[in-house]
Amino acid sequence: MAKTADKFRKFDVKLPKYVDRSRMDEIADEIVEYVRDRTESGKNNRGQKFPKYSKAYTDSLEFKIAGKSKTKVNLTLTGDMLISMDWLKKESTKDKITIGFQKSDDENIGKSEGNTRGTYGTATGSPAKARPFLGFIGAERQNLIKILKKYRKTSPSNVARALAAAATQELRGDG
Numbered sequence: 061m062a063k064t065a066d067k068f069r070k071f072d073v074k075l076p077k078y079v080d081r082s083r084m085d086e087i088a089d090e091i092v093e094y095v096r097d098r099t100e101s102g103k104n105n106r107g108q109k110f111p112k113y114s115k116a117y118t119d120s121l122e123f124k125i126a127g128k129s130k131t132k133v134n135l136t137l138t139g140d141m142l143i144s145m146d147w148l149k150k151e152s153t154k155d156k157i158t159i160g161f162q163k164s165d166d167e168n169i170g171k172s173e174g175n176t177r178g179t180y181g182t183a184t185g186s187p188a189k190a191r192p193f194l195g196f197i198g199a200e201r202q203n204l205i206k207i208l209k210k211y212r213k214t215s216p217s218n219v220a221r222a223l224a225a226a227a228t229q230e231l232r233g234d235g
Contacts, residue, residue: 068173070148070160071195073204080213081154087211088147088157094207095159096142098200099193100134107200110135110191117180135191141171145194160194 073091075081095105102110110133117123118130126137136142144165151158161168176192177185196204 065169065173068176068194069163069169070151070158073157073159073196073208075155075157076208078212079208080211083211084152084157085147087208088149088152088159090207090210091157091204092146092159094203095145095193095195098203099142100136102132102134105192105195105200106198107203109133111178111189114180114189133191135175135193141168141175144168 075084075087079087098107104110113123113130113133118128122137128137144161145159145168146161148158148160148162161172172194174180176190176194178187178190179185180189
C-alpha cells in the first residue's frame with residue numbers, strides 16, 4: 061500500500077515522556093474506544109458534527125435495510141469498519157501507539173478513505189461530504205491529552221509523598 065494511502069488506514073499517537081510505557085495496551089484500548097465513541101456520536105476528528113447523509117444514500121435499499129436514522133450520521137451502516145479499527149501493535153513502538161486497520165483489510169481501508177475524502181465510490185472527493193474520523197486534530201487534541209495524562213509514570217518521589225501524607229493522616233486519626 062502506498063504511503064499516502066496510510067493516512068486513511070492509520071494514525072499515530074506520539075507518547076510524551078511522562079507516559080508509563082508499561083500501560084500501552086490500556087492506553088491504546090482507551091484511544092480506540094474514544095475514537096469509536098466519538099464517531100458513533102456523530103463527530104469527526106476535530107470534534108465537529110459530520111455532514112448530513114445525501115438523499116441518494118438515505119433512499120438506498122442498503123440504508124433502509126440497515127434501519128439507519130437519516131439524521132444520525134455515525135459511520136456505522138454495518139458497524140464493521142469501527143469494530144475492525146484497533147491498536148496496530150506491530151506498527152507501534154515504545155514512543156508511539158498506532159491505531160487503525162490491518163494492511164490486509166482492504167474493505168475497511170476503502171470505507172475509511174471514502175469517508176475521509178468524501179468520495180463514496182466516486183473518483184474525486186468532496187470536502188463538503190468528507191467525514192474524517194481517524195486521529196485527533198485541533199481542539200480534539202485536548203481530549204487525547206486528557207487520556208494520556210491518566211497514564212503518567214509514578215515517580216518515586218510522588219509515591220513517597222503520597223505514603224507520607226497517608227501516614228500523617230493515620231497518625232492524626234484522619235484516615
